[in-house]
Amino acid sequence: MTALTADQIARVKATAPVLAEHGVTITQHFYKRMFIHHPELKNVFNQAHQQSASQPQALARAVYAYAANIDNLGALGSAVTHIAHKHASLNIRPEQYPIVGENLLAAISEVLGDAVDEPTLDAWRAAYAQLAEILIGAEKALYAQAAWSGFRPFVVFRREQESDEITSFYLKPSDGGPVCHFEPGQYVSVKRFVKEIGVDQPRQYTLSDAPNGQWLRISVKRERVQDMPPGYVSNLMHDGVEVGGIVEVSAPMGEFTLHRSKTTPVVLISGGVGITPMVSMLASLAAQNSTRRISFIHACRNGRTHAFGRWLDAIVAKHPNVSRTVFYEKTHADDRLGTDFDFAGRLDFARIADKTLLPDADYYLCGPVPFMRAQQDALMAAGVSKARVRAEIYGSGEIA
Template sequence: MTALTADQIARVKATAPVLAEHGVTITQHFYKRMFTHHPELKNVFNQAHQQSSSQPQALARAVYAYAANIDNLGALGSAVTHIAHKHASLNIRPEQYPIVGENLLAAISEVLGNAVDEPTLDAWRAAYAQLAEILIGAEKALYAQAAWSGFRPFVVFRRERESDEITSFYLKPSDGGPVCDFKPGQYISVKRFVKEIGVDQPRQYTLSDAPNGEWLRISVKRERPQDAPPGYVSNQIHEGIEVGGIVEVSAPMGEFTLDAAKTTPVVLISGGVGITPMVSMLTSLTAQNSTRKISFVHACRNGRTHAFGRWLDAIVAKHPNVSRAVFYENTHADDRPGTDFDFAGRLDFSRIADKTLHPDADYYLCGPVPFMRAQQEALIAAGVSKARVRTEIYGSGEIA
């Protein structure tokens, strides 16, 4: 790996406070600049997240973290792994890194002006080259293990409504080839052309079934067009893909995966569409006839938005080691307590401590960022070690 000099490290680290103050301005300018000079990259980056500024904010946080830890890159290990999996799912290639680097450095110079001198920019060039080398190496390893390269056409052979918001799509390779294996909790990217903005757009969807050798399944929440950001791709998938339709799919990626080798209790916690990786994990565990104590905790608004309810009931009835705790925040008159749901109101671990608070349990948590932040804080307050809580974040958010 390219080594930075002591002076370069000091200069990059010294810019961290400036990045904390001006980071979002820099990254917003960076994306605008890069898309002006390289409009083809709009097909790679989520344009809805550009509109909402969540992607510039996420990049600003990442750049700040890199600057602040430039002398201790080991602290960035999990972040690098997360980014590498996202990049590999989007088919990011080494030749794209110089484009990003050129425009990021130009954005720093153009936004900060005389506040940054040429030796500091040179230090950042070396630091970016180092970071690019780290990511390219990590992504190369992922590509070497991937089931296929780039995007592969799959045919939708079945679609099934799971709730008022979520529909499942069952996919098989259109070439008749074998379906790949994957780890429960991983995701794929689906690429669709979005006419409203005139570009291809990839979106990542968790595989919502256990590996079975026959198909892949994604379960897509339809975001409302008036939401910010609007659900360009989710609406296009719901409205435009029927049985027989073709979708372009990347190979499975993602580090939020079930540790199937353990025998300790498992607590699967989800909010809304965050249920999808938990369905894959629970299906995989029960298919293996695991004897681990498993608690499936889910929170949603009501029965109309509750996906996979009947599936969960069948699992619990068949496997005595599996328990459920379903919370409905705003129940409807036809929602049946004790049958459709177990608790009214928001998820509250004090009401299910006997099912969920075990000293040796592993906790898997997925859902909207505010939901995950609240549940992680509640678990830690109840005495659960943060190291035992694993999280998956959709989009460009972060927990803490």
């Protein structure tokens, strides 16, 4: 890898404040420009996130972080790993990086105009080439380990409604081949053609069962059609994929995984559909008859949106080392305290300290961004080391 010169590093770092101010404008222009010149890439990028501007915002944060840490790339290690797994799940290829680089540099120049000179643009070209080389290398390693390349057809052999919003799809390779191993907490990309926008769209869904060698299971939350942007793929899955249907699936990826070799307590904390990786983790621990103390803590709106409740109760009944705590934010008349849920209101660690603040515990968090921020802040305030907290956020947001 060709190292940047001291002058190039200084120029890129000096642009960080400008990117903090104008980053979203640049990235919005970048995506618009790239899709005009390369419309085929609409099949790769989440167009709903383009409509909501969440993807340009996420990219702006990433570009700013890269500029601010250009002289200390080690600080970006976890972010690089996260991005590489996302890219590998979407089948991003090395030949697509020059397209992104060309349009990103052009967007910087066109938005900032005379505020950025040619030597600074040259520094950014070198910086982008360096980042591309890092990501391509990381993704090459992931592809080499992947169970298959690209997207593979799977047949839905079972479909099960888990709540008013979440439906599980059980998948087997349509060619009759073996089902791959994966680590609890990993996800796959599922690709569907969206007629409303005329392109294929990939979406990433966590594998919601323990690795079993027989099937893969994803549990999809229906995003309401009145939402803006609508849940294109989730609604297609709910309304258009029945038993016998075929879906295109990528190989499992993701770094948010269970440390299965440990013997310390495990605290699994989820909100809404963030329960899916926790189900996979708990199912895996139960399948190996783990004796680790496991605390499963879940928050959702009410019993109608509570997925996997009966399954969790059965696990708790069979495994004395597992406890459950369920919060319903807004209960219905038919929700039974002590049976369906344990506490009314939002998740509050102060009410369950005996089940959350466990010595040497590892904490796994997953859910919407506001939920994740609240839980991480609460754990930090309670004195939990950040090194013991692992988090996965759905969508393109970030905790901090």
